Amino acid sequence: MPELPEVETVRRGLAETILGRRVVDVVVTGARTVRRTSPEAVFDGLMGTTPIAVRRRGKYLLVMLDSREAVMIHLRMSGQLLWLEEHDARPSHTHVAVTFDGERRQTLAFVDPRTFGEVVVFDPERADVVLPELARLGVDPVADPFDRATLAAIVRGRSRLVKPLLLDQHVIAGIGNIYADEILHAAKVHPEALSSRLSGAAVTRLHTCIVRILDDAVAARGSTLVDARYVDLMGESGSYQTRHRVYGRAGLRCLTCGRGILRHLRWSGRSTVFCPVCQRLPGGGRGQRAIRITP
DNA sequence: AACTGTCCCTGCAAGC
DNA sequence: TGCTTGCAGGGACAGT
Numbered sequence A: 001m002p003e004l005p006e007v008e009t010v011r012r013g014l015a016e017t018i019l020g021r022r023v024v025d026v027v028v029t030g031a032r033t034v035r036r037t038s039p040e041a042v043f044d045g046l047m048g049t050t051p052i053a054v055r056r057r058g059k060y061l062l063v064m065l066d067s068r069e070a071v072m073i074h075l076r077m078s079g080q081l082l083w084l085e086e087h088d089a090r091p092s093h094t095h096v097a098v099t100f101d102g103e104r105r106q107t108l109a110f111v112d113p114r115t116f117g118e119v120v121v122f123d124p125e126r127a128d129v130v131l132p133e134l135a136r137l138g139v140d141p142v143a144d145p146f147d148r149a150t151l152a153a154i155v156r157g158r159s160r161l162v163k164p165l166l167l168d169q170h171v172i173a174g175i176g177n178i179y180a181d182e183i184l185h186a187a188k189v190h191p192e193a194l195s196s197r198l199s200g201a202a203v204t205r206l207h208t209c210i211v212r213i214l215d216d217a218v219a220a221r222g223s224t225l226v227d228a229r230y231v232d233l234m235g236e237s238g239s240y241q242t243r244h245r246v247y248g249r250a251g252l253r254c255l256t257c258g259r260g261i262l263r264h265l266r267w268s269g270r271s272t273v274f275c276p277v278c279q280r281l282p283g284g285g286r287g288q289r290a291i292r293i294t295p
Numbered sequence B: 001a002a003c004t005g006t007c008c009c010t011g012c013a014a015g016c
Numbered sequence C: 001t002g003c004t005t006g007c008a009g010g011g012a013c014a015g016t
Helices: A004-017 A039-046 A124-130 A148-156 A162-167 A177-186 A200-219
Strands: A023-028 A051-057 A060-065 A070-074 A080-085 A094-100 A106-111 A118-122 A263-267 A270-274 A291-293
Touching: A004 A051, A004 A060, A004 A080, A004 A106, A004 A200, A023 A039, A039 A118, A118 A124, A148 A162, A148 A200, A162 A177, A177 A200, A177 A270
Parallel strands: none
Antiparallel strands: A023 A094, A051 A060, A060 A070, A070 A118, A080 A106, A094 A106, A263 A270, A263 A291
């Protein structure tokens, strides 16, 4: 599942490949991928343009074009961007293919089996109409200033369970289920701790771990899971999965304390793994609310 | 304001 | 072997 580190790795890959290259062909075969607009709008918006910048906000990629329009790409669960040579076969589930000029023609393929991902060409001046969620994104802990005071204000100003809070893109943009679990574990914070009641020390640990884990994961070019499909533009896996301590390890012994057995929680279809020994629930949490499934 | 469940979708694994 | 079922999850949305 692409989260901030994976999307940032893809962003860097795009910056190294497509900038300054003119679009000479566009093939849209997946109507669902361009559902926000239409295949024609994506074709017309891309053909003949040249990307001049690639940005990222949370898990959203934004490619700025010389036409003064922009492309929003969201990979959601299973989306990939792959850089293909002219003779390479199109992978199955390729929904949009954009070919660039140059010494040799190369193609950027948007591949997405589950079709949750999206490609939208839009006018940034009208972003609030076409992509209202962009303006509602919270602070990006890698791209924006994000000091301890920023996190303290976020946490103190709300009375929410800390894991759903970390996952809320309107509050902090870019953290998904994998990194949320890893961050909470490293910070020794229970996923059901109440944000407003975190101690000052816990806020400090949480801040340190958000920054450290996301930075380390970006440096490792993201996490490639056994079943998940994340790879970078060149098809290379990331390596941060070797440093996961809780994600995917429910029922196994905690690598950190060597004593706890990692537990699995589920709220509304989202799973959480944590160590009940390392991550104790302080008095303010509401630990009885979730359905516990303990292997 | 905060939370829950539903939907969208495919690939894979487990169970029968 | 071949089916069915469940699960994975990001984010919008509706309902409480």
